[in-house]
Amino acid sequence: MTGFALGVDQEEWCAHLRALSADRLRPLADKGEPGRINRPLLAELGELGLLERVFASGALELCLLRESLAYGCTEAETALALQGLGAYPVLRAGSEVQRARWLPGVRAGRTVAAFALSEPGAGSDAAALALEAAPDSRGAAGGRGRGRGRGGWRLSGEKCWISNAPEADFYTVFARTGEGPGAKGVSAFLVPADRPGLTGEPLDMLSPHPIGSLAFDGVPVGPEDLLGEPGRGFRVAMDTLNLFRPSVGAFAVGMARAALDATLAYTAGRTAFGGVLGDLQAVAHRVAEMATRTEAARLLVYAAAGAYDSGSPDVPRRAAMAKLLATETAQYVVDHAVQLHGAVALRRGHLLEHLYREVRAPRIYEGASEVQRTIIAKEMYRAVAPR
Template identity: 65%
Template sequence: MSTFSLDDERREFAAWVREIGARRLRPLAEAGTPGAVNRPLIKEMGRLGLLSRLFPGSCDDLASGQAASTDLCLLRENLARECTEAETALALQGLGSYPVLQSGSDEQVRRWIPAVAAGDAVAAFALTEPEAGSDAAALELAAEPDGDGWRLSGEKVWISNAPEADFYTVFARTTAAAGARGVSAFVVPADRAGLSGEHLEMLSEHPIGRLTFDGVAVRRDELLGEPDRGFRVAMRTLDLFRPSVGAFAVGMAQAALDAAVEHAGSRQAFGGPLRDLQSVSHTLAEMAMRTEAARLLVHSAAAAYDAGEQRLAGRAAMAKLLATETAQYVVDAAVQIHGARALRKGSLLEHLYREVRAPRIYEGASEVQRTIIARELYR
């Protein structure tokens, strides 16, 4: 596949994802409870084989390889066009489990990855803290030595799928005052004594919560990778998933653009269809151009990752930044073209208008992406 086109097989796969997203997954999403893990939806995604696409090993060895970035982007964009809840569920399963896949022991992988792929276990990525958001290296959750393991004390916040996940990949400080070099990563089952949580009321279809660690015991065999090297574990996962956040945004932008094109072609105003008004047609053209530009930059960053190119941080940051900012513009413009009907509760654009805001913040806010891009210019 070139950076700028899909072969026939991937075009057919993208169409299949959109078809099952609309026919099989959207009804389950609509039947779910906002702000709660939709386990029937996740289980159906496992049954359909969507979640196993995150782990492209053999049927007997799902952990034998990670997904290509281009395939993640294809999945996320096309799910987002039809069912953002399914897209988010897939992304969170990947984000929470990939530290285990990439850095865990064989035993850890065997325990968790097949369950995630089947939709039987819900994963969560627990990095952010009250005083450590964009500056993730400043985290303070303490991991104090305790026999052959550690005890975790502190809290995490704004954690997707918390407090309903079945396990968490948790990043804690094992060496004080060492910045990113003193962080370790652990896989922590949700039923561990001393671990509690609460839901936070957020503008979100999926749960987001706070986790409290009150001397939570973790064993040495629950360490992911090496002690004090947990920040690498986090960044390895985020580097893979960051371009696909852009793909999620492109999917939302395309859905909004499609709705705006259809509405402008059928809605009669001032003696003809809205599309005949230059202000509307030029807005549609701008929406289409920005969406395609974002898609191409996302594909380019993903292809570079898959090709093993060096210095990918700047390209991934550009892809996420342009795509998420573009999606915000396109959805807002689609709302403007539709008028008041777009903000009717339960409409597609009302849903997208709520969903499109968060990607400009999570996995690195837009301002952080600009900082990364600028820093790369001087390397």
């Protein structure tokens, strides 16, 4: 994919999404309590059919959706994305029973999902997971284990920095079942929030949505709770991240575009030094740089999405590049937008004050920028390795 341009229908859909985010989603987001799940906002996303689009669309449409919502309401974008991240493993690797039980509620915005991968000692290094899934002959939930001749497991350990915890209704949990070393010994489980032994607490983070820790004290899970095959959970996690990493980039591009448009409007009308700010070469050149970087990031994001949808073998490299460039670019653009606005942008409630707080986390979650660089380098060197 050498270039990217939206068709007329796509442009109209994106404009419609931006209008929805401003007119119907922003008012609900403003009524939400920071650090808590905004269930009315989720229900509205379901009513509008946007949560359904997360599961019915490919990577390109998911990116368009996330970028457009991020432009007008980052809270709505994040609520939608977290539903997809937490429930996508169920869609791809879950059983028919699991999908029928959980996905209708997720699509409607009634059931809150969460993706529980990170741990206190295994954030960026996901293969270093320590949450233990010890064999349990009694089976899950007090002896109900069935299938494959297994009695089930007991989960013991911690998860940390989990979005939507501890308020989610179920968690996609990755634990070490020991079929092999490192990533080869990780399995994925669907764990309802009311499962005995599972507790959680909120973390006070720089985030408008809830982030918490989870404690597993012998939490029972059985074969019916597995997502995919035992020992194949790391692949479930990576398949999910390969889809969502480019769309994290789209989220970042949406924030960058909002910051850029706000800066254009402000510098075109703000009088200073006998003219307007935009007449100053230093200001104009900075805005030009912001615009160029944003467009470059946007093109890389949609190239990665196109590669995913076409089944290209280089998706991991492209997804990592897209997330890396887009999130770093958004940080640059928002920071310079604040600088060009001056003190007004630091006032609580200003768009840029909000974006300045929102834009930092995407450079860390779903693989920090340093991890993305490592992925890119490994994929490049693998391509030239002696055969």
